[in-house]
Amino acid sequence: xxxxxxxxxxxxxxxxxxxxxxxxxxxxxxxxxxxxxxxxxxxxxxxxxxxxxxxxxxxxxxxxxxxxxxxxxxxxxxxxxxxxxxxxxxxxxxxxxxxxxxxxxxxxxxxxxxxxxxxxxxxxxxxxxxxxxxxxxxxxxxxxxxxxxxxxxxxxxxxxxxxxxxxxxxxxxxxxxxxxxxxxxxxxxxxxxxxxxxxxxxxxxxxxxxxxxxxxxxxxxxxxxxxxxxxxxxxxxxxxxxxxxxxxxxxxxxxxxxxxxxxxxxxxxxxxxxxxxxxxxxxxxxxxxxxxxxxxxxxxxxxxxxxxxxxxxxxxxxxxxxxxxxxxxxxxxxxxxxxxxxxxxxxxxxxxxxxxxxxxxxxxxxxxxxxxxxxxxxxxxxxxxxxxxxxx
Amino acid sequence: xxxxxxxxxxxxxxxxxxxxxxxxxxxxxxxxxxxxxxxxxxxxxxxxxxxxxxxxxxxxxxxxxxxxxxxxxxxxxxxxxxxxxxxxxxxxxxxxxxxxxxxxxxxxxxxxxxxxxxxxxxxxxxxxxxxxxxxxxxxxx
Ligand SMILES: [Zn+2]
Numbered sequence: 001x002x003x004x005x006x007x008x009x010x011x012x013x014x015x016x017x018x019x020x021x022x023x024x025x026x027x028x029x030x031x032x033x034x035x036x037x038x039x040x041x042x043x044x045x046x047x048x049x050x051x052x053x054x055x056x057x058x059x060x061x062x063x064x065x066x067x068x069x070x071x072x073x074x075x076x077x078x079x080x081x082x083x084x085x086x087x088x089x090x091x092x093x094x095x096x097x098x099x100x101x102x103x104x105x106x107x108x109x110x111x112x113x114x115x116x117x118x119x120x121x122x123x124x125x126x127x128x129x130x131x132x133x134x135x136x137x138x139x140x141x142x143x144x145x146x147x148x149x150x151x152x153x154x155x156x157x158x159x160x161x162x163x164x165x166x167x168x169x170x171x172x173x174x175x176x177x178x179x180x181x182x183x184x185x186x187x188x189x190x191x192x193x194x195x196x197x198x199x200x201x202x203x204x205x206x207x208x209x210x211x212x213x214x215x216x217x218x219x220x221x222x223x224x225x226x227x228x229x230x231x232x233x234x235x236x237x238x239x240x241x242x243x244x245x246x247x248x249x250x251x252x253x254x255x256x257x258x259x260x261x262x263x264x265x266x267x268x269x270x271x272x273x274x275x276x277x278x279x280x281x282x283x284x285x286x287x288x289x290x291x292x293x294x295x296x297x298x299x300x301x302x303x304x305x306x307x308x309x310x311x312x313x314x315x316x317x318x319x320x321x322x323x324x325x326x327x328x329x330x331x332x333x334x335x336x337x338x339x340x341x342x343x344x345x346x347x348x349x350x351x352x353x354x355x356x357x358x359x360x361x362x363x364x365x366x367x368x369x370x371x372x373x374x375x376x377x378x379x380x381x382x383x384x385x386x387x388x389x390x391x392x
Numbered sequence: 393x394x395x396x397x398x399x400x401x402x403x404x405x406x407x408x409x410x411x412x413x414x415x416x417x418x419x420x421x422x423x424x425x426x427x428x429x430x431x432x433x434x435x436x437x438x439x440x441x442x443x444x445x446x447x448x449x450x451x452x453x454x455x456x457x458x459x460x461x462x463x464x465x466x467x468x469x470x471x472x473x474x475x476x477x478x479x480x481x482x483x484x485x486x487x488x489x490x491x492x493x494x495x496x497x498x499x500x501x502x503x504x505x506x507x508x509x510x511x512x513x514x515x516x517x518x519x520x521x522x523x524x525x526x527x528x529x530x531x532x533x
Contacts, residue, residue: 022397060402126476135411136442140527141488141499142472142479150470151490158510203471203485203507252490253441253497258468 007100008228008237009390011040011221012351017339018185019117020215025054025064026071029113029217032344033072036109036219042231047221048105050078052113053092054343055085057127059115068111085131085379086292088112089218089346090386096222097240106227112347113217124213132380133250146210146293148252148381150202153295155258157204159310162298164204166313168195170294171208171336173322178333180363185214185339209294214339218347220354238354241372242275242389244268248382259310261378263385264303268376272305275389280305280374281327284389286356286366288349289376291334297321300376301329304387328366331356346386349375357392415445418457423518423526430496431455441496460498463533464491466512469502481522489530491516500528508532 013035020028029052037044050072052065061067065081084091089112096108116124128145130138137143156162172192178184195208202210228237246266249255256262268280277283289304291297298312306327307315315321321329332338332352335345353373355361372391378384413420419442422429430441435452441460446453469489475482487502491514500516502508513533520526 021399122475122477122480125474126478129476133442135413137499138476138478139411140525141501142476142482142486143488144472144474144476146474147470147472147488151468151488154470154510155468200471200473200485202473205470251442252468253499255497258490 003101003103005101005103006225006239007097008223008225008239009220009350009354010223010228010231010233010237011036011042012219012354013037013039014183014218014348014351015216016183017214017216017341020115021117023215025059025061025113025115026068028115028215029068029111030071032113032217032219033109033111036221040221041233042107042221044073046107047074047077047109049080049096049099049108050074051082051092051095051108051110052079053082053088053110053347054113055083055088058119058124060118068113072111074109084384086290086340086342087346087377087379087384087386088343089348090375090377090388091346091384092343093220093222093347093350093388094243094245094386096220097243100222100224103224107221107223109219109221110347111217111219112344114341114343115215116213116341117215121213132252132383136251144202146202146205149293149295150205151252152258152299152381153204153293156295156299159259160313162313164196165192166298166316167209167294168192169316170291170297171195173316174291174330174334174336177331177364178337181333181338184333184337185212186333186337205293205295211292211335211340214341216339216341216344216348218344218351220347220350236358238357238390238392240388241391242271242277242387244271244274244387246270246385250383260299260303261382261385263382264300264376264378264387267385267387268304271387271389275372275391277389283370284327284372284374285368285370286331286353286373287327287329287376288332288352288374289329290378291330291336292340292378294336296378297330297334304374304376323366331361331364331366346375346377349377350388350390353390357390416443419443420526423528426518428460428498428516428518428528429457430460432458439495441498460493460496461516462493464493464498464514464516464530466491466508466510466514466530467497468510469508471507491530498528500530502530504532
């Protein structure tokens with residue numbers, strides 16, 4: 001199946017995450033695109049196709065792909081606008097990757113971006129909640145995304161005895177990492193006491209269990225092996241070695257179980273098979289996974305196969321996901337503390353893993369042994385699931 | 393404090409949709425009669441809650457309405473302290489739960505003296521909320 005054409009990432013860029021209310025969405029995207037093009041040591045004219053990913057609705061510009069494409073100097077080169085809720089960035093990278101893999105373009109750019117702070121918090125919560133299943137859930141019950149993950153948390157805690165403290169330890173670790181990431185929204189550590197005593201947003205999830213409302217952008221330049229050789233960038237490329245995707249029902253009552261995400265299990269197994277990963281803990285050096293809420297990181301340890309189902313709480317408690325542990329997870333601060341600008345998030349995971357695999361992660365650098373990393377990006381609560389394996 | 397940035401306000405944009413629910417009218421009318429309906433596919437037996445007019449498995453549109461009731465069991469829940477736009481009528485944090493009733497699962501608002509528990513037995517009824525929308529409520533069985 002498919003062809004043997006290798007596809008690699010040659011340039012990455014990421015804006016500063018945070019409340020970026022001084023920028024239009026075009027200006028925000030430009031910040032990441034400029035860095036990615038410069039990082040790849042190419043010019044904007046080299047780009048043959050652009051893919052623009054945003055969940056949208058919270059920004060005044062409702063169909064922003066063309067305005068962004070124009071602003072970044074790519075008019076005529078696409079754009080394709082993609083949307084996969086919080087997994088939009090991965091869908092954008094996939095679209096660029098697939099176009100290059102198919103031989104339609106030799107060099108493409110995936111741009112993920114989100115402006116979330118142009119509306120107030122109740123509006124932002126409603127946009128999120130209405131994006132599950134409006135008619136059957138939001139309309140009647142006023143669901144929100146903290147609420148959806150909280151429902152999963154209630155099931156996980158009841159079945160496996162996962163504790164408030166274990167959830168909070170995820171936040172403490174990710175804030176500790178974000179403190180050293182200049183792109184992060186929250187460059188400060190938090191104490192366990194502060195996290196476990198913060199107010200409830202959606203029981204059993206507290207304020208420090210939740211990612212904030214973040215503006216940000218990220219971009220990745222993707223090229224074929226022939227193009228990479230032609231540009232003389234072979235030593236700089238990070239290769240896409242595995243791709244996996246899946247999804248699940250929009251309606252919560254139509255899910256079989258709530259203590260994990262089937263989309264994570266299925267997407268990861270597909271990516272592991274393509275990349276020849278047998279034991280992710282041994283075969284991977286570093287992981288960027290979808291910790292929009294602390295429970296999401298704990299479920300992902302299990303669903304990605306880092307530990308057995310139900311042992312995710314112990315995994316964080318033992319320091320297995322920290323620097324020096326079994327497998328360093330969210331070394332950049334995660335969505336929890338670096339920030340979660342929906343469309344940008346998935347592309348920003350590529351930014352962070354590419355930096356790690358090139359050995360450019362500075363104070364947050366992991367030890368490289370296998371030179372392989374993983375990105376795991378979820379839309380909704382497993383409404384979309386994407387996993388990529390990258391390697392050099 | 394950061395210095396105040398120059399900003400402007402957009403023109404107001406009201407988005408209010410018409411809900412095209414004629415093929416699942418029985419569900420919405422049922423709520424007003426205290427009934428909760430799902431659908432079962434007459435061709436392959438697949439069961440749907442919330443109800444569907446078409447079968448996602450065998451593509452038949454030959455569906456039967458089935459009343460959901462009896463004693464349910466909570467599978468997951470949350471209590472929301474931050475309300476989305478449209479739910480500002482809620483006077484206190486509300487509890488959303490998903491409960492299983494035999495072959496069907498149903499979402500509802502839980503009302504009780506204390507927080508529910510996963511595994512707790514509940515019964516379901518239908519009521520209008522303070523904004524006039526009919527929905528399912530769970531109470532301890
Ligand atoms: Zn059927």
